[in-house]
Amino acid sequence: MSADAREWVWEHSSSRGTARLVMLSIADRVADDTCVAWASITSLVERTNASRTAVRDALTALETNGEIKVLDHLEGPQRTTVYRLPRAAAWLAKVTATRHTDPEAYVEPPEESDPVPDLDEETQKGLRRYGIFPKRGTESGPLHRNPNGTESGPSRRNPTRRRAGIRTQHGAGSGPQNRREPKVNRKGSSSGAAVTPADAWQIDPDSHTWARQHGHLDRLGEDGLRAADAKWRSHRAGFNPRTAGAWAADWRSWIAREHSPTRPGSHAPPGSGPAPTGGMTRAEAHTAALLAALDEPTGTED
Incomplete structure (x- = not known):
């Protein structure tokens, strides 16, 4: 489902620059057709390789134009902010x-008047399997407080279970959103994270787990995954060095769009259209152009 949400961002979002990267980072963590995901500012800074101020400004702009909505009554693990992509949710509901x-029916482009599906009580309960719960003290759900705690003392919430995050409905592993960012190749905090060229970045355990749990390993096979990785490194060889988190997000986006060697094009998302020339899909061309543009100084960096 995260691939469908990302496709909506690529094809229909009006966001640009850092705001577009923030949208893609949140869309990458969407688990179902509600288009709800949680994210921390720190993780968005690491994924976009932008300053904290730039990420906050991007979130404000996206919320103002209605492309994201902060769900104040919900919170993710470690009290992270919960976001929804309402226009993406309306589009996916329209497609469905x-x-x-008629699975082959033409779907009209999204419009402002397309209704956004409601997040009713049952739907919100379903979000709990992704680590999203009502905030403590809200009317939409029970308190998540240790019964041994006191009202006058600090909150003593039960800690989130290790590696708890967005999980697929039938799987035990982590889903498209993990509580921890990839830790390999990383030598410092988010504000001073080391950067490396693409050919020096190594596939971290979280990315390999992601490929297996989302079916990309079964779809491509070990040899196909290695070939896709080699092609990704070839295309990214001329890019400026980036943090491990940024390379991991870019690599996952590439693998999600890589065609199966036995069924070419069978996993292309609806509405993606024919691939452009030059050996890259449309999404890959968008990614290359966007990351290349962001390599140029804009004067807004911290």
């Missing part, structure tokens, strides 16, 4: 409704 009877 149109293709319910």
